[in-house]
Amino acid sequence: MRKPAKTFFLSLAMATVVTGIQAGNSWAVTEIQWWHAMGGVNGERVNKIASDFNATQNEYKVVPVYKGNYTETMTAAIAAFRAHKQPHIVQVFEVGTATMMAARGAVYPVEQMMRDAGEKFDKSGFLPAVISYYQTPEGELLSMPFNSSTPVLWYNKDAFKKAGIAEPPRTWPEMETASQKLLDAGYKCGFSFGWQSWVMVENFSAWHNLPMGTRENGFAGLDTEFTFNNKHVKRVMADVGRWQQSRIFQYGGRRGDSLPMFTNGECGMWLNSSAYYGGIKKQAKFEFGQAMLPYYPDIIDSPQNSIIGGATLWVLKGHPKGDYKGVAKFMSYLSSPDVQAWWHQETGYVPITTAAYELSRKQGFYEKNPGTDTAIKQLSLNTPTPNSRGLRFGNYVQVRDIINEEMEAIWNGTKTASQAMDDAVARGNKLLRKFEKANR
Numbered sequence: 114m115r116k117p118a119k120t121f122f123l124s125l126a127m128a129t130v131v132t133g134i135q136a137g138n139s140w141a142v143t144e145i146q147w148w149h150a151m152g153g154v155n156g157e158r159v160n161k162i163a164s165d166f167n168a169t170q171n172e173y174k175v176v177p178v179y180k181g182n183y184t185e186t187m188t189a190a191i192a193a194f195r196a197h198k199q200p201h202i203v204q205v206f207e208v209g210t211a212t213m214m215a216a217r218g219a220v221y222p223v224e225q226m227m228r229d230a231g232e233k234f235d236k237s238g239f240l241p242a243v244i245s246y247y248q249t250p251e252g253e254l255l256s257m258p259f260n261s262s263t264p265v266l267w268y269n270k271d272a273f274k275k276a277g278i279a280e281p282p283r284t285w286p287e288m289e290t291a292s293q294k295l296l297d298a299g300y301k302c303g304f305s306f307g308w309q310s311w312v313m314v315e316n317f318s319a320w321h322n323l324p325m326g327t328r329e330n331g332f333a334g335l336d337t338e339f340t341f342n343n344k345h346v347k348r349v350m351a352d353v354g355r356w357q358q359s360r361i362f363q364y365g366g367r368r369g370d371s372l373p374m375f376t377n378g379e380c381g382m383w384l385n386s387s388a389y390y391g392g393i394k395k396q397a398k399f400e401f402g403q404a405m406l407p408y409y410p411d412i413i414d415s416p417q418n419s420i421i422g423g424a425t426l427w428v429l430k431g432h433p434k435g436d437y438k439g440v441a442k443f444m445s446y447l448s449s450p451d452v453q454a455w456w457h458q459e460t461g462y463v464p465i466t467t468a469a470y471e472l473s474r475k476q477g478f479y480e481k482n483p484g485t486d487t488a489i490k491q492l493s494l495n496t497p498t499p500n501s502r503g504l505r506f507g508n509y510v511q512v513r514d515i516i517n518e519e520m521e522a523i524w525n526g527t528k529t530a531s532q533a534m535d536d537a538v539a540r541g542n543k544l545l546r547k548f549e550k551a552n553r
Contacts, residue, residue, distance in 0.1 A: 146200035173439030230441035281404035304382035350530035387488035390461025507548025
């Protein structure tokens with residue numbers, strides 16, 4: 114039976130209203146902008162985390178946006194804040210912590226944000242070596258740990274077998290001996306490294322319980338000065354410079370530029386982040402392993418602890434109050450055991466919580482992939498000291514570039530190790546004074 118025209122048009126009008134309400138609900142979804150520095154495969158993993166979170170609810174949509182490397186991402190976020198176009202979340206590497214802390218009015222401390230949003234948050238579940246880097250002196254967490262790593266010694270097991278090396282070297286003298294054996298076995302170099310300031314100055318110092326600077330490496334005040342031009346850092350710089358001449362060591366560039374030297378079998382060892390696990394697993398055509406960083410036994414009887422690299426997620430102010438409820442929910446999702454265990458196992462970044470570590474262990478990940486817990490063991494080897502807690506120096510992004518320049522002058526033979534480290538400290542201290550003056 115046909116409906117009367119009046120009834121038909123009334124039904125049509127009601128349907129239109131319902132459709133409009135439904136459309137309005139979809140339009141009402143709050144977008145959360147997340148700027149990050151994860152390119153390539155890790156960028157795809159970031160996209161997966163965001164899309165998986167979005168699928169758990171329909172109120173918020175996290176939109177990840179790749180903004181270039183760490184320095185470019187942080188710079189873009191600061192510029193965007195000044196233009197009142199800032200994202201809700203920005204990924205900032207660990208050496209940008211002091212700069213972010215000094216950005217008055219821009220940062221919404223994550224612990225405060227979680228509390229204000231009414232989101233349950235227990236920071237006691239985070240690994241101490243990770244969380245301490247990003248806390249105020251009073252213990253408030255400033256940013257959410259996300260991708261934390263530490264440098265390890267990667268080694269080619271097949272190359273070691275061919276060269277007759279039974280165990281990965283534990284000390285720097287053993288590094289020299291093992292490298293020579295690799296050269297004798299036909300390999301082009303013994304070892305290389307990347308992120309050289311982080312690995313060979315910052316972590317070398319922490320590993321040997323040596324200060325990088327005064328005032329607890331900057332944690333205790335802005336009036337800090339660099340002290341890494343000590344005899345021990347100069348010694349390792351001189352040794353590596355000498356090894357560069359004999360091919361025991363070969364420099365391959367900053368950041369991860371030297372990775373192919375390891376994965377193509379050119380160098381038998383590589384010192385760099387544990388977070389290269391995914392890339393090495395995909396690229397290497399040989400059996401590989403991870404071991405702890407080498408140390409000088411005449412400087413310290415046994416190593417102290419390494420320090421983290423990687424980045425955290427900072428929340429920026431300036432958005433509607435309701436947006437931060439979505440940010441808080443995403444932070445809870447991001448730090449959940451399942452998400453963190455997956456991220457850790459896929460990338461080689463350390464699990465940021467004890468629960469994620471325990472879940473990975475129960476899932477048999479470390480048993481199936483021996484050595485993948487090396488980074489965790491290094492970070493928790495001993496209770497951190499003021500020398501091995503981490504760094505909080507102002508303008509350190511630029512200072513690290515200075516250190517890199519001076520180290521490269523050693524490798525190319527234009528400066529001695531002593532001159533280069535003295536120059537790095539002098540140039541770096543000038544930037545510390547500028548930062549202090551600007552933030553008093």
